Amino acid sequence: MQLPVCTVCKQQWTWxxxxxxxxxxxxxxxxxxxxSSQFVTKKSRRRLMLLSWPLFLPILLPLTGLSLVYMVILWALLSLLYIVFYPYFVRLADEEEDHFTEPLKKQN
Ligand SMILES: [Zn+2]
Known part of the structure; x- marks a missing residue:
């Protein structure tokens, strides 16, 4: 696991x-x-999305019949894990890799 590194100055960002x-x-x-301007890469944004799905798990928890206390504890733990691990999943690029902005850049 590694923290993001700036593509310009090659220095690692802190958590x-x-x-x-x-x-x-x-x-x-x-x-x-x-x-210098940095952008979160598309690949790492996708990984961050995967990382964040457990945060939406509590929506489904009422179906499991768990008590409210367990749900809150579970959700708090998942949120904590997300907060702790998030920076390790961020990867940087010096260009925005977005299909929506690509045509705009070509016009310039
Ligand atoms: Zn830098």
Whole structure:
């Protein structure tokens, strides 16, 4: 497991820096070290989606007949795991790999 590395300055981001950068609404993330624009790669975004699905598990839990206390504990544990492991799944690129923005870039 490895924390994300900036593609420009090749420096590894810390766990805290990765989270702080991820909480932006913008897809463009400035590197905390060299301020160059970084983007989360499509592949890692897909992995992060897979990582986040257990957070939606509580929606299905009422069907299992577990008591509310267990549901809350389970959900809290899953959320904690997500928070801890999230930065290790982030991978950076210096270009946005999005099909929606590709045609726009070609126009420029
Ligand atoms: Zn950098």
């Amino acid at each position: 805290k820096e990765t989270w702080k950068s991820s909480l932006r609404m913008d897809t463009r993330i400035p590197c905390p070290r060299c301020q």
